[in-house]
Amino acid sequence: MSHRPMSAHGSHGIPEATVARLPVYLRALYALAENGTATVSSEELAVAAGVNSAKLRKDLSHLGSYGTRGVGYDVQYLVYQVSRELGLTQDWPVVIVGAGNLGRALANYGGFASRGFRIAALLDADAAQVGSPVASLSVRHSDEMESVIKEHRVSIGVIATPAGSAQGVCDRLVAAGVTSILNFAPCVLSVPEHVDVRKVDLSIELQILAFHAQRKAAMGNSVADAQVVAT
């Protein structure tokens, strides 16, 4: 979301669009691996990941030449290569700020801890929430943010607070050393140059769907004029 200059200079420099798809491939690969599949072609993997096979091959080619012509890709090996590229071979401690419905849902989300991410703490500013158990941890007070971040060397923060508190929380996270932020609060965060922010916004997704739904409805009406408007 916040862009470093990037450019495709020789060795490194994987396109952003590719990076965004690697986790999808990784998930499909895990499913294949559990399935016992040893080898997969770009076509099969592409179908599993819901993309075009040429795109998949080009994406993977950015990581190196890990396929075998006439055969396909070794599932295990590719899992390792993609994981490594994404930085998932190391452990990433994460703090979640905000223990409301969303924060709790996130803490309980299994796929979270499963691959490289570990919740260092679930924080909330509300003293009434502090101590209440969520998943295998208990909510701690926001005052401990700085010490938790320092102690666990946390570099990723998740903001699940109301929009009003988000910028304040963000500033404290950044000041304490966090350089990557996942923001669930419905607002724009302003951060220094070196900090990455990604935003997840339910309401925006719904509005995009509404746009397309409206267009579909409009087409239906002008062509057939029925159903949607009818009583």
Place this chain on the structure above:
Amino acid sequence: MSHRPMSAHGSHGIPEATVARLPVYLRALYALAENGTATVSSEELAVAAGVNSAKLRKDLSHLGSYGTRGVGYDVQYLVYQVSRELGLTQDWPVVIVGAGNLGRALANYGGFASRGFRIAALLDADAAQVGSPVASLSVRHSDEMESVIKEHRVSIGVIATPAGSAQGVCDRLVAAGVTSILNFAPCVLSVPEHVDVRKVDLSIELQILAFHAQRKAAMGNSVADAQVVAT
């Protein structure tokens, strides 16, 4: 996510990238309106929305010429125009399937109902969940999916189930007439041509952040070798 041919054919056909930003502009506009601001320049609005001002102007120009040169945009008027374009002047009933942590968090999310979206029902396959109160409604059994969708003319469905059940739920939603789906389950859904799917995936977002975090860490080490590693 699932693409209709699109293309920029004359009259209609707003670029997908633009559609994805309109909700962001809309939010910024609401904030300005509550603030009492009557008029806003592209530069100010761009800052509030976190984008480049030329991009914002081009985006808005797709809706029509609603600005006044030398002055800017009338906030109220622009709110209306953007809302209309997004289809938010009408009411969109939504069903949420899955009353786990995430489904409940979604049902409780205020910004949900606030702008045009209304939760027609919160469904769960687990009989033990049925009847438990969430927000201002109570959980109903998945068996009622078809009847709820028909009765309320629901065209948008939200899937907040485990990955294993998602495709099945999706198929039932589509069969019952839903044509837009927001999928929180970590899996790829396959749907007929005419159905739109958008995916929100926490784990993928974290993995993308990890990729950038790793790159930053690698650069820091090779250039200055300090701080991040230091005690």
Place this chain on the structure above:
DNA sequence: TCGGCTTTGTGCAAACATTCACAAGGGCGT
């Protein structure tokens, strides 16, 4: 009424992304 100030709307070029189509290359059966 006129000229200057400000801000929109947009032509254009560069950057980025997707897709096609095929040559290069590896395995396998004979």
Place this chain on the structure above:
DNA sequence: ACGCCCTTGTGAATGTTTGCACAAAGCCGA
């Protein structure tokens, strides 16, 4: 050892998105 078949990796063509830079246009004060 050879040749066939299959699939990768990638050049080139196409489509989309971004951002600059500026002409067109409305407002205001003199």
